[in-house]
Amino acid sequence: MGCVDANQLLADYTPGDFYFGTSRRTILGTGARRTFTETDVASLSEAVPAALAPGSLAVGVLPFDTAGTPGHLVLPENVQVAGPAAPARHKDIGAPVAVRAVPEPVRHAEAVASAIKILKDGGLRKVVLARALDLDFEDEVPVQAILHNLAKDKAGAYTFAAGLPGGRTLVGATPELLLSRVGNQVVSHPHAGSAPRSADPVTDRENAEALASSRKDHLEHAVLTEAIVETLRPFCRSLDVPREPSLVSTPTMWHLGTVVTGELADRDITALHLAAALHPTPAICGTPTEAARRLVSELEPFDRGYYAGAVGWMDSAGDGEWAVSIRCAEVAESSLRLYAGGGIVPASDPKAELDETSAKFQTLLRAMGLEL
Numbered sequence: 001m002g003c004v005d006a007n008q009l010l011a012d013y014t015p016g017d018f019y020f021g022t023s024r025r026t027i028l029g030t031g032a033r034r035t036f037t038e039t040d041v042a043s044l045s046e047a048v049p050a051a052l053a054p055g056s057l058a059v060g061v062l063p064f065d066t067a068g069t070p071g072h073l074v075l076p077e078n079v080q081v082a083g084p085a086a087p088a089r090h091k092d093i094g095a096p097v098a099v100r101a102v103p104e105p106v107r108h109a110e111a112v113a114s115a116i117k118i119l120k121d122g123g124l125r126k127v128v129l130a131r132a133l134d135l136d137f138e139d140e141v142p143v144q145a146i147l148h149n150l151a152k153d154k155a156g157a158y159t160f161a162a163g164l165p166g167g168r169t170l171v172g173a174t175p176e177l178l179l180s181r182v183g184n185q186v187v188s189h190p191h192a193g194s195a196p197r198s199a200d201p202v203t204d205r206e207n208a209e210a211l212a213s214s215r216k217d218h219l220e221h222a223v224l225t226e227a228i229v230e231t232l233r234p235f236c237r238s239l240d241v242p243r244e245p246s247l248v249s250t251p252t253m254w255h256l257g258t259v260v261t262g263e264l265a266d267r268d269i270t271a272l273h274l275a276a277a278l279h280p281t282p283a284i285c286g287t288p289t290e291a292a293r294r295l296v297s298e299l300e301p302f303d304r305g306y307y308a309g310a311v312g313w314m315d316s317a318g319d320g321e322w323a324v325s326i327r328c329a330e331v332a333e334s335s336l337r338l339y340a341g342g343g344i345v346p347a348s349d350p351k352a353e354l355d356e357t358s359a360k361f362q363t364l365l366r367a368m369g370l371e372l
């Protein structure tokens with residue numbers, strides 16, 4: 001591992017590499033000495049730590065559907081780590097030649113309405129439904145420029161680009177920390193409950209205040225925090241969970257977030273083990289997990305792939321950072337699929353949920369300089 005200039009690491013990134021940037025550090029992993037495709041907690045916990053030489057890192061992504069889609073965790077040939085990147089200028093990205101919503105917006109609203117009916121009939125407390133936007137470009141999608149602009153915008157706390165099977169790339173900037181571990185200290189920062197930012201400061205403040213006092217959003221959030229705490233509790237000697245969520249923001253969204261911190265009882269439990277145990281949380285799937293997962297596959301007309309999975313790294317000591325892979329797009333040559341979802345509870349409204357996904361698309365659309 002060498003220490004270099006973070007902006008240089010961002011400039012050096014090419015598709016296929018692994019890039020992970022936060023307000024504290026920038027990681028660039030290139031090449032692959034070995035790739036892990038298993039996703040179950042038991043295999044990951046055995047295979048990955050055993051393969052990590054002292055001082056080395058494993059990086060990559062876990063899919064949403066860990067039973068149906070392979071993981072893509074890599075031991076890079078070369079890893080460089082630097083401080084935070086702060087690129088100066090926006091890079092230009094050409095306009096797409098075609099844009100398709102998957103499903104059509106009206107169909108997404110109908111799926112949300114069906115979900116609300118099922119939730120009201122009982123059995124499920126929450127489900128997260130997503131939709132996609134497919135963009136075709138004349139030439140290869142400039143992943144480097146999108147990544148650069150996400151980092152420039154500070155579009156999310158975790159800016160990432162990760163190589164996927166088949167030469168594809170997942171690129172995005174998520175606000176949400178699934179799990180970090182440093183020594184015996186663990187942190188999770190679940191996000192649920194959303195409102196759009198506004199360029200008008202008065203409207204922006206009103207949106208934030210409405211979110212802070214929304215019973216529906218607090219319920220959506222409570223279901224998530226409860227699940228995180230329930231999963232982490234058996235691993236932790238102590239857990240600190242604020243009684244109320246806080247308002248957190250990105251340049252495009254307001255959210256409710258809760259910083260959960262804990263002290264691990266057993267230092268052998270790695271960051272990857274904990275991330276895999278937490279996934280899929282009710283921020284991206286629902287509660288109860290299995291029923292929500294089934295409803296997602298019934299109501300969404302696509303495979304989520306690596307959207308709503310996890311992206312991050314772990315070192316040979318078991319420390320690491322895993323973010324929830326939202327506010328992202330999957331790139332394949334000259335096409336790109338952008339994803340956005342939202343948590344549905346009985347009090348949700350289909351039109352508001354549709355608007356929420358449109359607002360969430362803005363993270364990537366802004367980075368591409370597109371107004372859709």
Ligand SMILES: C=C(O[C@H]1C=CC=C(C(=O)O)[C@@H]1O)C(=O)O
Pocket residue numbers: 128130176191192193194255282283284326327339340341342343344360
């Ligand atoms: C599932 C997404 O967002 C999650 C994270 C924050 C707020 C959310 C919400 O309010 O629904 C979602 O749980 C997404 O951006 O695709």
